[in-house]
Amino acid sequence: MDSVDCCHRAKEETVRIDKDRHKTYISYMAVSATLSIRVPLQTRRWLERFAKRRGSAGMAATRILEEARRRENFPAVEFRDTPLGRVAYVQGTRVQVAFVYGQKQHGTNLTPAGLAESFFWPLWKGASVLAYLLEYPEECQQEWEDLGSIDAKALKSILPQLLRGNTVVR
Amino acid sequence: MKLLLDEHLWPKLAELVKQTLPNQEIESLHQYAQGRWLNSPDDELLAEAHRGGWVWVTFDVNTIPRLLQEKAVAAEDHSGVIFISNKSYAQNDHAGLTAALIELIGREEKREWTNRIMFLEKGDPSGSKD
Numbered sequence: 001m002d003s004v005d006c007c008h009r010a011k012e013e014t015v016r017i018d019k020d021r022h023k024t025y026i027s028y029m030a031v032s033a034t035l036s037i038r039v040p041l042q043t044r045r046w047l048e049r050f051a052k053r054r055g056s057a058g059m060a061a062t063r064i065l066e067e068a069r070r071r072e073n074f075p076a077v078e079f080r081d082t083p084l085g086r087v088a089y090v091q092g093t094r095v096q097v098a099f100v101y102g103q104k105q106h107g108t109n110l111t112p113a114g115l116a117e118s119f120f121w122p123l124w125k126g127a128s129v130l131a132y133l134l135e136y137p138e139e140c141q142q143e144w145e146d147l148g149s150i151d152a153k154a155l156k157s158i159l160p161q162l163l164r165g166n167t168v169v170r
Numbered sequence: 171m172k173l174l175l176d177e178h179l180w181p182k183l184a185e186l187v188k189q190t191l192p193n194q195e196i197e198s199l200h201q202y203a204q205g206r207w208l209n210s211p212d213d214e215l216l217a218e219a220h221r222g223g224w225v226w227v228t229f230d231v232n233t234i235p236r237l238l239q240e241k242a243v244a245a246e247d248h249s250g251v252i253f254i255s256n257k258s259y260a261q262n263d264h265a266g267l268t269a270a271l272i273e274l275i276g277r278e279e280k281r282e283w284t285n286r287i288m289f290l291e292k293g294d295p296s297g298s299k300d
Contacts, residue, residue, distance in 0.1 A: 082232050092209050094177040094199075099229060099261055106260035118180055118262075120200055148257050150231040152289040155253065158235050161242065165252065165274060165288040 037061075053085075074135070076128030084146050088139075090129055095119065098143035100129055105144070171279040173252075173271070174224035175199060177208055178261060186268040187275075194275060197224075212237045216248050225250035225283050227271070229261060238287060250283030255291035 039047070044057070051060035063086065067079045078091045088097040104110050116126030133140050156162045172195040175184055181200040188194060199207055199215075207215055212233050219226045228234060231253050241248055252274070259266050270290060278288075 083236050084232050087232065094209055094230070096178070096230075096232070099178050099256075102256055102260055103262040106262055108262050119177075120181065144256075147229075147231060150235075151255065151257065152291065155231060155235055155289055158239050159242075159287055161285070161287055163286065163288045164293075165278070165290040 035065075070132075070136075074128050074132040076125040077132050084143070087143060088132070090119075090121075090125065093119070093121075096143065096147070097129060097132060098140055098147055101133055101137075101140040101144045102147075104133060171275060171281070171283060172196070172222070172224045173275070174202060174219050174222075174226050176226065176228035176230060178229055179227065179267070180262065180264055183264060183267055183271070186264065187271050190268075190272050191275060196271075216241070216251075220247065220249045223249050225252060225286075227252045227254065229254050229256050231256075242285075247284055250286040250288075252288045252290055255289060258290070258292040 047057045047060055047064075050064070051057045054060040054063060067086070070077060071079075076091050077088050077097060079086050080089050081087075089095065090097060090100070100110070100115065103115075110130060112123055112127035112130055114126075115121070115130060116123045119126075152162065152164055173184075173187075175181075175196065175198045177199045179198065181198040184196045184198045184201070187196050199205070207218055210218070212230075216226065216234075216237060226234075226249075228251065234251065234253070238248070238251060254267070254270075259270065261267075270292075274290060
């Protein structure tokens, strides 16, 4: 498989995941209201560039406003562009919020203090991340499942040199 | 084979591995260089790991694979990356992760890790491909 084919397949996968993510997002937006705003022309152009992978300028603007609202309510969470679309991260870290969701799914009774201590975070950050998980469980689950969908086979399609490093099943 | 554990791995995992393999070079990003590389972009971290000859251990199958793809296309070297399957191991499965890393080190420490990329998951070790 050549690199062009790999890139093409990777792009197709990104589009598929973006669509799935958008469905989850739309379900959250089931109760919505229309807002018309006037912005500088440069902002409109920037929004159109930002919207290229998000369907429309309106959808992108909705996303930006919603993220701003969430950041105000959950200061420990920020959003970044990734190949899997816009993803929630723990502010100022390389930790995806979905990773914390995964820990919760593992059956651990995560407490703000325990989470904060395990990553050397301040207590407020642990509390804010856990509160975010409670508020948006479906999105966190979707992001966690998206990560889980990238298995050895999927990785091998973009990294043909990947080796399998199986370990004993315990 | 020196292992650098990404920021989202439990920082004390390195200590647990060292309890069994005291001579093993393994560090968490939280402790590495006094935590200076925490929250670093992927490309800078990969470059830093390469400067020190560290194999980067991570759960991040989202952003890092694309970076490695770019590196391969640009014919740029790195010192190896190990992706851990989040289906096989939860990040707080400390005992499971410790055992998996110890087993992996025992099997792979003599190998040349430059540009090597591995996906670590539970399964039959005889099914590991080289």
